[in-house]
Amino acid sequence: xxxxxxxxxxxxxxxxxxxxxxxxxxxxxxxxxxxxxxxxxxxxxxxxxxxxxxxxxxxxxxxxxxxxxxxxxxxxxxxxxxxxxxxxxxxxxxxxxxxxxxxxxxxxxxxxxxxxxxxxxxxxxxxxxxxxxxxxxxxxxxxxxxxxxxxxxxxxxxxxxxxxxxxxxxxxxxxxxxxxxxxxxxxxxxxxxxxxxxxxxxxxxxxxxxxx
Amino acid sequence: xxxxxxxxxxxxxxxxxxxxxxxxxxxxxxxxxxxxxxxxxxxxxxxxxxxxxxxxxxxxxxxxxxxxxxxxxxxxxxxxxxxxxxxxxxxxxxxxxxxxxxxxxxxxxxxxxxxxxxxxxxxxxxxxxxxxxxxxxxxxxxxxxxxxxxxxxxxxxxxxxxxxxxxxxxxxxxxxxxxxxxxxxxxxxxxxxxxxxxxxxxxxxxxxxxxx
DNA sequence: GAGCATACCTACTCGTGCGTAGGGTTACGC
DNA sequence: GCGTAACCCTACGCACGAGTAGGTATGCTC
Numbered sequence: 362x363x364x365x366x367x368x369x370x371x372x373x374x375x376x377x378x379x380x381x382x383x384x385x386x387x388x389x390x391x392x393x394x395x396x397x398x399x400x401x402x403x404x405x406x407x408x409x410x411x412x413x414x415x416x417x418x419x420x421x422x423x424x425x426x427x428x429x430x431x432x433x434x435x436x437x438x439x440x441x442x443x444x445x446x447x448x449x450x451x452x453x454x455x456x457x458x459x460x461x462x463x464x465x466x467x468x469x470x471x472x473x474x475x476x477x478x479x480x481x482x483x484x485x486x487x488x489x490x491x492x493x494x495x496x497x498x499x500x501x502x503x504x505x506x507x508x509x510x511x512x513x514x515x516x517x518x519x520x521x522x523x524x525x526x527x528x529x530x531x532x533x534x535x536x537x538x539x540x541x542x543x544x545x546x547x548x549x550x551x552x553x554x555x556x557x558x559x560x561x562x563x564x565x566x567x568x569x570x571x572x573x
Numbered sequence: 574x575x576x577x578x579x580x581x582x583x584x585x586x587x588x589x590x591x592x593x594x595x596x597x598x599x600x601x602x603x604x605x606x607x608x609x610x611x612x613x614x615x616x617x618x619x620x621x622x623x624x625x626x627x628x629x630x631x632x633x634x635x636x637x638x639x640x641x642x643x644x645x646x647x648x649x650x651x652x653x654x655x656x657x658x659x660x661x662x663x664x665x666x667x668x669x670x671x672x673x674x675x676x677x678x679x680x681x682x683x684x685x686x687x688x689x690x691x692x693x694x695x696x697x698x699x700x701x702x703x704x705x706x707x708x709x710x711x712x713x714x715x716x717x718x719x720x721x722x723x724x725x726x727x728x729x730x731x732x733x734x735x736x737x738x739x740x741x742x743x744x745x746x747x748x749x750x751x752x753x754x755x756x757x758x759x760x761x762x763x764x765x766x767x768x769x770x771x772x773x774x775x776x777x778x779x780x781x782x783x784x785x
Numbered sequence: 786g787a788g789c790a791t792a793c794c795t796a797c798t799c800g801t802g803c804g805t806a807g808g809g810t811t812a813c814g815c
Numbered sequence: 816g817c818g819t820a821a822c823c824c825t826a827c828g829c830a831c832g833a834g835t836a837g838g839t840a841t842g843c844t845c
Contacts, residue, residue, distance in 0.1 A: 370811065370822055392691050394606030397802060408824055413804065479604050479691035517762070523747055524740040524766050531739020532732070550729070554736050582792055582841065609832060620794055625834065 377415050380405045384416075385426050389472035393423055393480050420482060427477055430470050431490050437462045448505035449556055452498070456529065456548040456555075463533045464544035472537065474530075491526060498522040525555045589627050592617045596628075597638050601684035605635055605692050632694060639689055642682050643702050649674045660717035661768055664710070668741065668760040668767075675745045676756035684749070686742075703738060710734040737767050 371379075383405035387396045398419055402409040416422045441458035442451040463470060477483040499522035506513055529551055536547050583591075595617035599608045610631055614621040628634045653670035654663040675682060689695040711734035718725055741763055748759050 373821085376822085392606075392693065394604075395692075398804080399802070409803090410805075410825095411823065414822090419803070476691050479688050480607075481604065520744070520747070520759075520762050521766060524744050524763060527743020527746075528736040528740035531742065532736055534739075535732070535735055547732075550732050551736060554733060585792080588792085610834080611832075621833090622795095622835075623793065626792090631833070 373415065376405075376407060376411065380407065380412055380416055380422075381426055381429055384422055385430065385469050385473055388423060388426060388476060389468050393476050393483075398422075423483065424486065426473060427483060427486055430466070430473055431486075434459070434462050434470065435490070435493070448501045448508070452501050452556060453548075453552050455497075456552050457545065459529065460533065460536060460544040460548040460551070463536055467537050467540065470537075475534070494526050495519060495522045498525055528554060585627060588617075588619060588623065592619065592624055592628055592634075593638055593641055596634055597642065597681050597685055600635060600638060600688060601680055605688050605695075610634075635695065636698065638685060639695060639698055642678070642685055643698075646671070646674050646682065647702070647705075660713040660720070664713050664768060665760075665764050667709075668764050669757065671741065672745065672748060672756040672760040672763070675748055679749050679752065682749075687746070706738050707731065707734045710737055740766060 380401070384396075384401050387401045387404055390396075391400075398409055398412060401422075402412050405412070412422065416425055437458045438455050442455035444451070446454070474487070477487045499518045502522060503513070503518055532547055532551050536542050536544060592613070596608075596613050599613045599616055602608075603612075610621055610624060613634075614624050617624070624634065628637055649670045650667050654667035656663070658666070686699070689699045711730045714734060715725070715730055744759055744763050748754050748756060
């Protein structure tokens with residue numbers, strides 16, 4: 362008898378994106394465990410069984426979120442930092458893209474990122490992404506140094522890169538918590554710490570000749 | 574009639590510590606939500622109601638863990654970095670103490686720290702601690718610069734300090750995940766990045782004169 | 786050695802939230 | 816215009832885990 366249904370019927374691909382949007386939002390607000398599938402479904406404007414039908418288990422749903430956001434970010438960065446530029450310019454553009462991304466998705470991405478670290482099932486996924494970033498940064502540093510005829514042990518390079526990535530993530534958190542802050546400016550600051558600090562260090566200057 | 578009881582009766586203070594030990598362990602393994610009070614109680618060798626009687630709610634228990642570990646760490650750092658030393662020496666000793674602490678408590682502290690970031694109720698507690706650290710680091714940098722007759726805007730100082738603290742936490746995570754790594758060496762590396770990078774930067778050298 | 790506080794337990798209640806069973810309706814191909 | 820597949824719903828079952836009720840034993844004090 363059909364009093365026109367309040368809901369539109371939509372193709373699967375669209376609904377999936379809506380669900381992912383809702384999931385990202387709710388997961389980031391509440392955290393993985395505290396988030397309920399019911400709330401996600403409601404926020405997506407759809408009923409729970411649909412979520413299960415399309416995206417599966419709660420864990421699978423979370424992984425899907427992680428995956429989508431992760432890919433987006435990586436593409437944003439990769440797109441900005443073309444490999445044929447000089448290393449410092451690549452680093453700068455990469456940082457700009459990164460902070461721009463975080464600034465745009467604020468509560469979305471950053472908190473999702475914060476979530477994933479805590480829960481065992483997802484820590485691995487995250488670690489992989491971070492590892493890729495570290496590798497890229499280490500690559501840039503290495504490239505820049507070789508261009509100047511210097512050479513540095515791989516491990517040192519990696520640890521320094523790790524520290525830089527950590528500092529960057531930390532500033533991203535700070536940015537996510539300070540809506541008034543300017544992503545561009547944050548990127549500049551990070552660039553300064555990174556390029557100058559790492560540069561100095563890897564050029565052979567050390568604070569204290571390690572006695573061990 | 575008393576067939577000697579399998580459990581020893583112990584004074585409250587002792588049991589509380591045992592419970593906290595167990596709680597830290599379980600929380601760090603499983604995460605706040607996934608951890609069950611039953612498991613914590615069992616691991617502490619005691620029954621659940623005792624936990625509630627002594628340490629209260631699950632949330633309160635977690636806060637107690639956070640508090641104990643946090644205080645321990647802060648004391649370790651404060652004890653090492655006496656305020657009458659020159660800034661670089663203070664920073665160095667602080668870092669050594671910090672990484673030493675993380676190295677000693679590995680899965681305990683680091684993962685607990687990772688946990689607290691994700692869950693709203695505790696994020697604040699953590700933020701406060703981090704803020705204190707940032708303040709201290711910023712103070713060191715400021716002190717060092719004033720000694721050389723330079724002056725830097727407060728916000729810049731704070732953001733740089735924030736980045737340094739972030740980098741340090743990041744390396745602490747790395748350390749916690751690499752049991753074979755040497756805390757001392759990690760501290761040296763961090764010291765290099767921190768002191769040289771921040772020093773350069775705050776001395777007025779900039780990578781690119783910010784055009785905004 | 787009686788009284789009382791403290792340490793300690795077993796065994797429940799009850800809410801919450803994941804995941805599903807089973808069924809209805811719209812569009813699209815033929 | 817009719818079958819069939821895709822979209823979508825209202826319920827529920829069921830496990831798990833936080834927190835509690837109510838009681839027992841042990842040691843300490845006077």
